[in-house]
Amino acid sequence: MESYLKITQAPYLLFHLAEAFRNLKLTKKELEKAILKKVKRTVNFAYHNTSYYHNIMKKSRIRPSEIRCLNDMKKIPTLSRDELQKNYENIIAKNIKCVYSHKTSGTLNPPIKIQYDKNYLIHDTCLLLRQLTIIGYTPRMKFAEFKEYQLENSIIRRLLNYFGFFRKLELPANSTPKEIIQKLKEFRPHFFITSLSMILTLLGEIDESMPYLTLIIGGETSTRKMREKIRDVVGFKNVLEWYNCWECGHIAYECECGNLHLNSDYNFVELLDKNGEPLSEGERGEVVITCLSNFRMPLIRYKLGDLAIYEGKCECGSNLPSIRDVIIRKNNVLKLNKKRLIFPEKILELIADLPVKEWNKLQIIQERDSSIKIFGKDIDETFLLKLSNIINSQFKVVKKNKFKKKWIPVSSRMVSF
Numbered sequence: 001m002e003s004y005l006k007i008t009q010a011p012y013l014l015f016h017l018a019e020a021f022r023n024l025k026l027t028k029k030e031l032e033k034a035i036l037k038k039v040k041r042t043v044n045f046a047y048h049n050t051s052y053y054h055n056i057m058k059k060s061r062i063r064p065s066e067i068r069c070l071n072d073m074k075k076i077p078t079l080s081r082d083e084l085q086k087n088y089e090n091i092i093a094k095n096i097k098c099v100y101s102h103k104t105s106g107t108l109n110p111p112i113k114i115q116y117d118k119n120y121l122i123h124d125t126c127l128l129l130r131q132l133t134i135i136g137y138t139p140r141m142k143f144a145e146f147k148e149y150q151l152e153n154s155i156i157r158r159l160l161n162y163f164g165f166f167r168k169l170e171l172p173a174n175s176t177p178k179e180i181i182q183k184l185k186e187f188r189p190h191f192f193i194t195s196l197s198m199i200l201t202l203l204g205e206i207d208e209s210m211p212y213l214t215l216i217i218g219g220e221t222s223t224r225k226m227r228e229k230i231r232d233v234v235g236f237k238n239v240l241e242w243y244n245c246w247e248c249g250h251i252a253y254e255c256e257c258g259n260l261h262l263n264s265d266y267n268f269v270e271l272l273d274k275n276g277e278p279l280s281e282g283e284r285g286e287v288v289i290t291c292l293s294n295f296r297m298p299l300i301r302y303k304l305g306d307l308a309i310y311e312g313k314c315e316c317g318s319n320l321p322s323i324r325d326v327i328i329r330k331n332n333v334l335k336l337n338k339k340r341l342i343f344p345e346k347i348l349e350l351i352a353d354l355p356v357k358e359w360n361k362l363q364i365i366q367e368r369d370s371s372i373k374i375f376g377k378d379i380d381e382t383f384l385l386k387l388s389n390i391i392n393s394q395f396k397v398v399k400k401n402k403f404k405k406k407w408i409p410v411s412s413r414m415v416s417f
């Protein structure tokens with residue numbers, strides 16, 4: 001894997017690292033001012049360097065200079081995934097060099113190739129270190145993650161590692177579960193950043209508790225009950241949630257109170273109701289993101305397709321706004337007759353009663369508005385019957401509550417684990 005950080009960029013990394021930590025100490029007003037400055041810079045850049053934003057803002061009769069407060073952002077139209085696909089070439093700023101790209105997984109939507117500039121990778125690393133530090137990481141601790149891109153110049157890295165700083169285990173994406181567990185046991189990291197589905201895959205190979213390891217899972221919908229159960233069953237130190245995506249990187253991290261704090265100084269997040277108005281505390285709405293650090297592919301008011309509940313101020317004292325119960329990709333919500341919705345966490349709460357190792361052997365599929373089918377692979381039929389009865393009694397929807405041995409490939413209208 002190529003190294004992107006030249007030794008000449010090290011001061012830039014240190015400067016932004018200091019800024020990322022300094023922002024945590026700002027008052028709410030100071031933080032808003034810092035976010036507004038970045039928002040203005042991003043909008044101004046996109047207007048002058050990409051034909052898509054230039055045209056769409058002209059059409060909406062808004063000029064960058066008219067963004068005077070964060071609330072003014074609602075004057076700019078939102079950008080959906082479909083619109084991003086359709087206008088892809090016009091959203092890329094051709095004058096900014098792409099140093100890394102990644103295709104989104106495309107589980108629920110067609111994949112999109114996300115392109116990053118060199119500063120984005122540095123900002124993303126700053127956020128990674130900030131989020132780790134908030135949950136107890138110190139530079140002499142070790143962490144493990146799947147290798148995607150590598151920022152550190154090998155000489156700098158070797159020197160730091162020699163003195164015991166920033167020791168990181170990079171797991172190749174094609175590692176087998178057995179290899180991953182073996183490497184984790186040997187390296188004994190304090191933190192392991194991964195996904196829920198990866199952990200469920202690894203569970204079969206874990207044969208001893210890992211009380212030194214805090215697991216950080218993200219990228220998929222999970223509930224606190226599920227995370228606590230994984231922690232207790234395996235014997236991890238803790239299991240926490242991070243909210244992130246390929247388009248914008250680290251969006252939010254779980255604090256000690258169990259809320260997710262938004263990294264608004266890097267990704268400005270608006271939570272909107274179906275009329276496009278800001279949510280009040282306790283309401284659920286759509287996550288709309290303006291990425292403030294990737295100028296190769298500016299994403300302004302981008303609708304990720306995720307839902308979250310706006311929590312507002314958190315008791316931990318952080319001034320970064322907080323959210324909870326994030327639902328990754330709202331396509332995962334079951335839509336019933338008369339526009340009733342079943343949110344996945346309701347079903348996940350029921351599934352959490354199953355032994356952890358069986359979670360990924362279950363599928364719940366909506367085939368029609370009025371019926372949900374439950375599929376289990378090698379799962380006790382009594383449990384499946386119980387689950388379908390509970391879903392039926394709670395939601396009064398499972399008119400044909402069958403369960404089958406048949407395994408269905410992942411489709412878009414399905415709660416999958």
Ligand SMILES: [Zn+2]
Pocket residue numbers: 255256257258259261314315316317318322
């Ligand atoms: Zn908090």
